[in-house]
Amino acid sequence: MELLEAISAKFNYWVYIVIMMIGLYAMISKNNLIKKLIGMSIFQTAIILFYVSIGVKEGATIPILYHEQVHPSHDSGHHEADTSHGAGEHGSDADLHAAGPLIEADDFANPLPHVLMLTAIVVGVSTLGVGLAITQKLYGEFGTIEEHEILDSIISGK
Amino acid sequence: MKALAFIAVILTGWLLMSAVSDFPDWGDPASPANSYRLSQHYITETFPETSVPNMVTAVLADYRGYDTMFETVVIFTAGIAIIGILRRYGPKDESVLKQQATIYKKDDDLIISTTCRLVIPIIQLFALYVVAHGHHSPGGGFQGGVIFGASFILLALSRDLQTAQKWVPENRILKLAGTGIFIYAGFGFLCLALGSNFLDYQILHKIMPATPIEARSHAMLGVEIGVAFTVTAVMFSIYSNLASNGRMKEGL
Amino acid sequence: MIWIFDLFTLIFLVITAIISLHVKDLLSAAMIFGVYSFLMCLLWAQMAAVDVAFTEAAVGAGVSAVFLIATVLRTSRRSSD
Numbered sequence: 001m002e003l004l005e006a007i008s009a010k011f012n013y014w015v016y017i018v019i020m021m022i023g024l025y026a027m028i029s030k031n032n033l034i035k036k037l038i039g040m041s042i043f044q045t046a047i048i049l050f051y052v053s054i055g056v057k058e059g060a061t062i063p064i065l066y067h068e069q070v071h072p073s074h075d076s077g078h079h080e081a082d083t084s085h086g087a088g089e090h091g092s093d094a095d096l097h098a099a100g101p102l103i104e105a106d107d108f109a110n111p112l113p114h115v116l117m118l119t120a121i122v123v124g125v126s127t128l129g130v131g132l133a134i135t136q137k138l139y140g141e142f143g144t145i146e147e148h149e150i151l152d153s154i155i156s157g158k
Numbered sequence: 159m160k161a162l163a164f165i166a167v168i169l170t171g172w173l174l175m176s177a178v179s180d181f182p183d184w185g186d187p188a189s190p191a192n193s194y195r196l197s198q199h200y201i202t203e204t205f206p207e208t209s210v211p212n213m214v215t216a217v218l219a220d221y222r223g224y225d226t227m228f229e230t231v232v233i234f235t236a237g238i239a240i241i242g243i244l245r246r247y248g249p250k251d252e253s254v255l256k257q258q259a260t261i262y263k264k265d266d267d268l269i270i271s272t273t274c275r276l277v278i279p280i281i282q283l284f285a286l287y288v289v290a291h292g293h294h295s296p297g298g299g300f301q302g303g304v305i306f307g308a309s310f311i312l313l314a315l316s317r318d319l320q321t322a323q324k325w326v327p328e329n330r331i332l333k334l335a336g337t338g339i340f341i342y343a344g345f346g347f348l349c350l351a352l353g354s355n356f357l358d359y360q361i362l363h364k365i366m367p368a369t370p371i372e373a374r375s376h377a378m379l380g381v382e383i384g385v386a387f388t389v390t391a392v393m394f395s396i397y398s399n400l401a402s403n404g405r406m407k408e409g410l
Numbered sequence: 411m412i413w414i415f416d417l418f419t420l421i422f423l424v425i426t427a428i429i430s431l432h433v434k435d436l437l438s439a440a441m442i443f444g445v446y447s448f449l450m451c452l453l454w455a456q457m458a459a460v461d462v463a464f465t466e467a468a469v470g471a472g473v474s475a476v477f478l479i480a481t482v483l484r485t486s487r488r489s490s491d
Contacts, residue, residue: 013178015420019427021171026431029163032489034436034481038443041474042427045450045466052459057192058185062458063201064295065211103205105198106187109458111213112197115222118214119229121465122300122389125474126236129396132481133240136403139485146490214461288464296460304468311476393473401480 012053020046033135033145037128044124048117055110063111069103208374210293218298219378223357226381227342230388234335237392241332244404274316281309289386293375299382303389310394319402328398328406331391338388342381412456419453434489436482444475 023046026039135145142150182189191197200217210216218226289302314322326334346357354361359377363370402408426449430442447470455463 010178010181010184012184012416012420013181014175015424017171017174017178018424020174021167022424022427022431024170025163025167028166029160030431031491032436034478034485035431035439035489035491038430038439038478041443041470042431042446045447045470048462049450049453052454052457052462053184054189054191055197055459056185056457057187060185060187060458062296062460063213064460065205065213070205070211103202105201108201108213110192110197111200111217113191114214114459114462115217117459117462118218118298118300118465119226121462121469122304123229123232123236125469125477126233126392126396128474129400129477130236130239130243132400132477133243133396136400136481136484137243140403145485212461296464298461301461301464301468304465304473308468308472308476311473315476397473397476397480400477400484403484 013050016046016050016053019049031147033138033147034132036147037131037135040131041124041128044120048120051113051117055113057106057109060107060109063108063114065103065108207371208378209371210375210378212293212295214296215292215298215378215382219381220357220359220374223346223381226385227339227346227357230339230342230385233392234339234388237335237395240396240399244399245406246404270316274312278309278313281312282306285309285386289382290379292382293378299385300389302382303386304393306386306390307393307397310390311397314394314398314401319398319406319408322394323398323406326391326394328395331395335388335391335395338384338386338391341384341387345377345381345384415456416453419449419456423449423453434491436487436489437479439489440475440478440482443478444471447471447474 020043023039023041023043027036027043030036030039138150139145142153144150144153182191186192200213200221204213204216205211208216208220210220285302285306287302288297288305289299292298292302310322310326313325345359345362348365349358349361350356352361352364359374360370361373362377363373366373366376368376398406423446426442426446430439430446433439433442447466451463451466451471454460454466
């Protein structure tokens with residue numbers, strides 16, 4: 001029962017590891033070069049998924065400020081409604097600069113992992129492109145994209 | 159090989175899974191990554207410091223601008239590498255080319271070409287919106303650049319590569335990719351020339367009709383446009399090289 | 411976290427990952443990899459990472475599937491495993 005609870009509490013992490021291992025297995029054992037590259041992409045997305053899930057906060061929203069926080073309204077009634085909305089969390093308003101509603105760190109998801117992974121995705125597709133270019137070059141050279149056939153023809157040619 | 163791979167995978171997976179119990183709980187706001195003061199600073203201080211509501215764009219283009227600049231250089235290098243690997247000039251192996259051309263020769267379909275003619279301008283407009291509005295909504299240079307590049311890829315897929323090459327010939331593509339990095343680095347050197355640190359956009363208020371805080375926001379837009387140039391060019395360059403096997407003659 | 415949505419998306423992720431590596435037709439593998447990327451994008455959007463999800467929708471489900479298909483059509487379509 002304890003094990004079941006441990007699994008259900010963190011099943012997301014378990015599934016990431018399963019996806020990652022699927023990618024790793026494909027990279028090691030598949031003979032086809034395109035299959036290897038698909039496995040590499042799956043491995044990559046599993047790691048990105050892990051990073052993104054680190055930045056998740058329970059009950060938090062996307063890391064973009066609300067309209068009211070960006071353009072504080074001068075209408076007093078509106079402003080009062082906003083402050084009453086976040087009334088319970090006025091403990092740490094020492095560093096409050098703007099006149100707008102308070103920006104609470106716990107209300108927004110952690111933007112740092114998102115930034116790191118956003119660039120990683122685009123760089124990942126460029127590296128996938130380089131891999132596919134090498135695959136095409138190998139096909140032009142050997143007439144096959146199966147790894148063991150390429151190895152055979154290299155050994156028999158030398 | 160398969161058995162060996164299976165053992166390696168099971169072993170690695172077991173090691174990783176035994177580490178799962180040490181991870182913080184799912185969505186815990188007090189976990190080390192979320193309670194670290196750098197992340198908290200990014201959330202609470204981004205708008206007062208840069209006047210950009212989208213924290214991801216602000217961190218991407220301003221706080222971690224140096225990082226993003228070299229990510230852009232990596233993408234540019236990947237594009238150059240693919241040209242170096244695949245691109246072939248001259249009419250060698252004409253027989254192979256003809257054979258491949260006959261395999262993938264397709265008739266122009268009226269419905270597909272008309273639909274794409276209608277859709278492509280809308281895609282490009284949306285890409286420009288994504289680049290320009292990346293401060294206030296999800297988006298930015300990477301996404302907008304990929305969408306803009308995808309519109310050219312759609313043109314090449316729906317007609318053929320020659321038609322797309324008329325709009326974006328190969329030498330223009332390379333110039334565009336270089337221009338993007340030049341714009342990005344240019345902003346950095348401009349800051350340097352005005353007497354501040356590399357990519358410290360605050361100093362740009364001296365030559366912009368804006369306050370130092372707004373100058374950071376405007377400079378971020380400029381940097382994102384640079385990223386979008388590079389990504390657009392490299393995405394189309396990679397596609398045209400892969401689809402034509404480096405010959406730039408017959409696409410898919 | 412909507413855990414039912416999360417659970418089903420993760421299960422489908424594992425299924426699409428296995429299928430895309432198991433099918434012998436590489437064109438289908440590329441298409442199913444596009445499906446995998448799109449499910450991943452849904453999961454990220456649900457995790458409040460909208461920028462990452464947007465990038466993945468444009469890059470993973472769109473452009474990288476096109477790259478894979480281009481390479482499959484320029485090389486061979488059958489895979490031995």
